[in-house]
Amino acid sequence: MSSQFLKKKKPRGLMLTSLLDMFTIILIFLIVSFEAEDQDFQLDPDVTLPDSAARSVFTPAVSVTVNPQRLIVEGEPLMELEDGRFSADVYSEGEIETLVTRLEEIFSSGNYGRGGEEAVVMIQADKDMDYQTLYLVMRSSSMAGFSRYRLAIMKN
Amino acid sequence: MFGKKRRFHSSSEPDDLNVIPVMNLFMVLIPFLLLGAAFYQVGVIPTSTATHDPSASDIPETPTTVAANLVIEPDAITVTFASTSLSEEELAEIAGRFPHESGEDFNLEGLQRHLRDIKEKYPQSTTMTVLPHDGLDYQSLVEVLDACREYPVDPENPEAGHEELFPVTVFSKLLRAEVEVADTPDEN
Numbered sequence: 336m337s338s339q340f341l342k343k344k345k346p347r348g349l350m351l352t353s354l355l356d357m358f359t360i361i362l363i364f365l366i367v368s369f370e371a372e373d374q375d376f377q378l379d380p381d382v383t384l385p386d387s388a389a390r391s392v393f394t395p396a397v398s399v400t401v402n403p404q405r406l407i408v409e410g411e412p413l414m415e416l417e418d419g420r421f422s423a424d425v426y427s428e429g430e431i432e433t434l435v436t437r438l439e440e441i442f443s444s445g446n447y448g449r450g451g452e453e454a455v456v457m458i459q460a461d462k463d464m465d466y467q468t469l470y471l472v473m474r475s476s477s478m479a480g481f482s483r484y485r486l487a488i489m490k491n
Numbered sequence: 492m493f494g495k496k497r498r499f500h501s502s503s504e505p506d507d508l509n510v511i512p513v514m515n516l517f518m519v520l521i522p523f524l525l526l527g528a529a530f531y532q533v534g535v536i537p538t539s540t541a542t543h544d545p546s547a548s549d550i551p552e553t554p555t556t557v558a559a560n561l562v563i564e565p566d567a568i569t570v571t572f573a574s575t576s577l578s579e580e581e582l583a584e585i586a587g588r589f590p591h592e593s594g595e596d597f598n599l600e601g602l603q604r605h606l607r608d609i610k611e612k613y614p615q616s617t618t619m620t621v622l623p624h625d626g627l628d629y630q631s632l633v634e635v636l637d638a639c640r641e642y643p644v645d646p647e648n649p650e651a652g653h654e655e656l657f658p659v660t661v662f663s664k665l666l667r668a669e670v671e672v673a674d675t676p677d678e679n
Contacts, residue, residue: 351510358517365524376533385633389536389640390653457535460629467625469632470540470664477540485535488633 377410378459385462387488396455396485397441399434401472403461408437419464426467431475438479447480456481536636541620541663557585557613559606559657562665563623563635566591568602572609585609597631599638606639606656619657622665636660 376395378384381402400407403419413433414421425431438456447454456476460469473484557572567590572582587605589598610616619639623632640658645651 351514355510355513355517358514358521361521362517362524365521365528368528368530369524378531378533384533385630387534387536387633388637389534389633391535391537393533393535462628462630462633464629465625466623466627466629466632469629470662473538473540473662474664477542482542483537483539485537486633488534488536490532490534 379407382459382461383463384459384487384489386491388491389488390490391485393487394485396457397438397481398457398459399438399472399476400459401461401464401468402459403463406431406434406472408434409441411437413437416468419461420468421471426471429471429474430478431471434472434475435479438476438481442480453483454481455483455485457485457487459487536633536640536660538660538662541661555613556615557582557609559609559616559619559639561619561621561635561639563621563627563632565624565626568597568635570602570605574613585612597635597638599634602635603638603642603656607642610656617655617657618659618661620661620663622663624665 376393377398379400379402381404382400398407398409401416401419403416405412405416406414406421414431421431442454446452456473458469458472458476460472476482476484555576557574557577560571560573562569562571567588569586569588571586574582577585587602589602589605592598621632621636621639623635639656640660641653641655643649643651643653
């Protein structure tokens, strides 16, 4: 008699409701954190950005990265550093010649200045970098025509 | 006839909703969104460096505006102001010096309080020239900038928003001969 009852029962389907709930939550979270705009920003793995409460919106610019090992412009390594410092003669010269030359090339190849794009450099520097090195990078950028900077920070 | 129908309906179980196509859609959407998700928030601090223009002055020409100069020394932060409408005595009065609180910690609260007072008196002031010493690390510099650029309206409630202090930051290099501001009184 009991076997008769069993035959009538349909095999139970897999319970997917809770899995669907979980996926819905993940989907909502991902949609919220989705960056619709392609900002083409590559955070250098050797750089630890400083934490900041600044709320200015990230906008792309010519990328200059200074990590403890090297100076990188637009993803292209330009110069070696030792423990986050350039060689002493660079500081005494007051400018980084290779950086000035490279940025001048970028400046002349782009449409910067009057009526064109704003000449801005986006600086990714390690949080332990000293101001002397940072200022040298800014000063060299300024010599090449980029006198405005965006200091990349990690929002806290 | 109706009786038969009712009997037929009551004996059949309601079908489960087929969620497998929805699951398939989710399985496609989630990897796509994972690729574009930002798990860290990168922001920027807009700044510039001083440019030499012999015909121009850094002193603002409007009488209701002052330009701040922030000298960050290894043991203290000194803030001075420049204006066309204020006398040297008045400018000396609104200047301030903030020695480190303990060890190497900046007195950022005192500095921010002082800048808020100045901002209340001269609300149109926005520009601050920052002159750090060579050895100052980038993280400490950013902390000082955070304190000087804006302040939270209600520190207990982050959603209350922020008020601007001196958001236009200009970096310059400290030359020892320029530091004649040590006479300004200490503030705590």
